[in-house]
Amino acid sequence: MSGDIYREFTDTPILKRLYSHVTDAGVAPGFWDMFVLAPLENLFRPRFRKEDLSLGKKLGEGAFGTVYKASLTNKQLLKKDGPLVVKKANEYGAVEAWMNERVRRACRKSCADFVHGFLDDTSSKGKEEFWLLWRYEGKATLADLMANKDFPYNVEELILGPGKGDDLPRGPERQNRILRTILRQILSALAQLHSTGIVHRDVKPQNIIYSEDTKSFKIIDLGAAADLRVGINYIPKEFLLDPRYSAPEQYIMSTQTPSAPPPIIAAALSPVLWQMNLPDRFDIYSLGLIFLQMAFPNLRNDSGLISFNRQLKRRDYDMVQWRNLVEAKQSQDIRQGFEILDMDGGVGWELLKDMVRFKGRKRISANAALAHPYFVRAGLFGLSGMQKLRLSLMRSSEQENEGVDWVTSLMAKSGTESVGGFTEAQLQNMREKEPRRKGSIQRNAMAQALKLQRKAAQTIAATVDDIQKGEVGKRVNWWNRWQN
Numbered sequence: 001m002s003g004d005i006y007r008e009f010t011d012t013p014i015l016k017r018l019y020s021h022v023t024d025a026g027v028a029p030g031f032w033d034m035f036v037l038a039p040l041e042n043l044f045r046p047r048f049r050k051e052d053l054s055l056g057k058k059l060g061e062g063a064f065g066t067v068y069k070a071s072l073t074n075k076q077l078l079k080k081d082g083p084l085v086v087k088k089a090n091e092y093g094a095v096e097a098w099m100n101e102r103v104r105r106a107c108r109k110s111c112a113d114f115v116h117g118f119l120d121d122t123s124s125k126g127k128e129e130f131w132l133l134w135r136y137e138g139k140a141t142l143a144d145l146m147a148n149k150d151f152p153y154n155v156e157e158l159i160l161g162p163g164k165g166d167d168l169p170r171g172p173e174r175q176n177r178i179l180r181t182i183l184r185q186i187l188s189a190l191a192q193l194h195s196t197g198i199v200h201r202d203v204k205p206q207n208i209i210y211s212e213d214t215k216s217f218k219i220i221d222l223g224a225a226a227d228l229r230v231g232i233n234y235i236p237k238e239f240l241l242d243p244r245y246s247a248p249e250q251y252i253m254s255t256q257t258p259s260a261p262p263p264i265i266a267a268a269l270s271p272v273l274w275q276m277n278l279p280d281r282f283d284i285y286s287l288g289l290i291f292l293q294m295a296f297p298n299l300r301n302d303s304g305l306i307s308f309n310r311q312l313k314r315r316d317y318d319m320v321q322w323r324n325l326v327e328a329k330q331s332q333d334i335r336q337g338f339e340i341l342d343m344d345g346g347v348g349w350e351l352l353k354d355m356v357r358f359k360g361r362k363r364i365s366a367n368a369a370l371a372h373p374y375f376v377r378a379g380l381f382g383l384s385g386m387q388k389l390r391l392s393l394m395r396s397s398e399q400e401n402e403g404v405d406w407v408t409s410l411m412a413k414s415g416t417e418s419v420g421g422f423t424e425a426q427l428q429n430m431r432e433k434e435p436r437r438k439g440s441i442q443r444n445a446m447a448q449a450l451k452l453q454r455k456a457a458q459t460i461a462a463t464v465d466d467i468q469k470g471e472v473g474k475r476v477n478w479w480n481r482w483q484n
């Protein structure tokens with residue numbers, strides 16, 4: 001089927017409605033995507049072969065493949081011409097193709113524009129290679145831009161256009177405005193991925209690309225991502241980490257969680273497993289480190305970041321203790337970083353601390369971060385009175401203050417985003433910070449129900465595991481599992 005027909009079909013109202021159903025649902029059911037949309041899309045998409053592509057400059061080479069800039073020799077295949085990127089993946093190619101297709105269906109703007117993936121078994125080396133195709137987004141990753149001495153001003157020009165940021169003199173306030181824009185764009189992309197059930201697991205400046213077309217940052221390299229809605233690439237006890245950016249928990253799911261059950265069961269279980277483990281907070285930690293690097297020039301290179309990681313670990317991941325340590329050193333880079341983070345009553349520093357926490361459960365989610373006062377400013381005069389109140393309430397809620405909880409719930413009931421109420425995301429985040437000792441009857445009942453749900457999830461998954469391992473004949477007894 002030609003690319004034109006495919007494009008026309010995907011533009012029809014019916015498919016648009018199907019797509020929007022998946023996107024709008026937020027917690028979109030994985031089986032809907034896997035068993036309806038994916039096969040439907042498969043029917044209509046154009047077929048590529050390696051002969052349709054001409055490879056150009058090598059863009060990168062990782063442990064699992066080589067990436068080239070490329071162009072299409074068969075122009076019929078795509079309606080919109082333009083340079084492409086080809087990854088010849090020798091391992092995990094099929095998984096990366098799945099992730100990219102899923103993202104294209106559910107949240108296409110968050111990641112590089114994926115075109116197609118196909119298996120090439122005609123390689124001269126005699127082994128199968130998976131070819132993955134994207135549109136070429138641009139020449140610079142966030143890592144390239146951060147390596148430039150003029151960062152973050154070099155990004156301002158890309159996002160706003162030349163000379164457009166000149167309303168402010170060069171200094172912390174202008175830098176803060178640029179960092180805020182970059183962070184908001186990456187958080188929005190992550191929030192979309194997470195609401196689709198995907199955890200990236202390799203968020204780092206090298207995997208964030210500036211798209212020249214949309215003039216914004218997008219995420220690339222979904223090779224290590226896990227799709228928890230359908231259990232793809234989810235192996236609880238092993239995956240490759242980039243130690244520079246990975247969160248201390250190392251595994252995104254509890255290692256007690258059995259390996260992924262078949263897709264249809266995983267789809268049903270995933271909301272439970274997600275709530276139990278909050279795996280998305282792994283990505284938030286990595287993004288917190290990127291925020292830190294953007295603010296502090298001395299942490300932008302590998303040795304700076306590695307020594308930061310070491311210092312933080314020695315201080316039990318307490319950012320305040322780290323601050324006390326480095327502020328005593330009186331370095332220009334450190335001063336500059338804190339000047340940025342301390343603006344507007346320290347909202348940047350607050351957000352950073354909420355992202356870089358030892359416990360995943362205590363970390364802010366991408367959606368809650370987007371509603372943080374750091375992003376909600378009242379023009380040149382900084383924070384409004386209501387925003388200051390919000391901020392101090394958010395700070396106090398860290399101390400598990402019941403009174404604050406009461407006030408915040410009142411505020412939420414009486415207000416909206418525009419008049420000062422908390423968003424649902426913020427409230428959710430606060431609730432997560434509140435381990436209660438004594439509970440009401442309602443709360444205890446909820447806790448019991450959750451416990452039961454958790455046990456059921458574990459029993460089903462463990463039984464499925466046994467069946468998968470071929471232990472059906474050996475008396476797989478779910479009742480024994482339940483009792484354990």
Ligand SMILES: Nc1ncnc2c1ncn2[C@@H]1O[C@H](COP(=O)(O)OP(=O)(O)OP(=O)(O)O)[C@@H](O)[C@H]1O
Nearest residue numbers: 059060062063065067085112134135136137138221
């Ligand atoms: N859509 C794209 N548009 C432009 N450049 C891209 C695109 N995708 C990837 N690149 C470039 O190719 C490089 C390698 O891509 P990617 O990270 O996906 O490959 P990889 O084999 O996983 O590499 P690594 O193992 O080093 O992470 C990126 O750093 C980027 O410069």
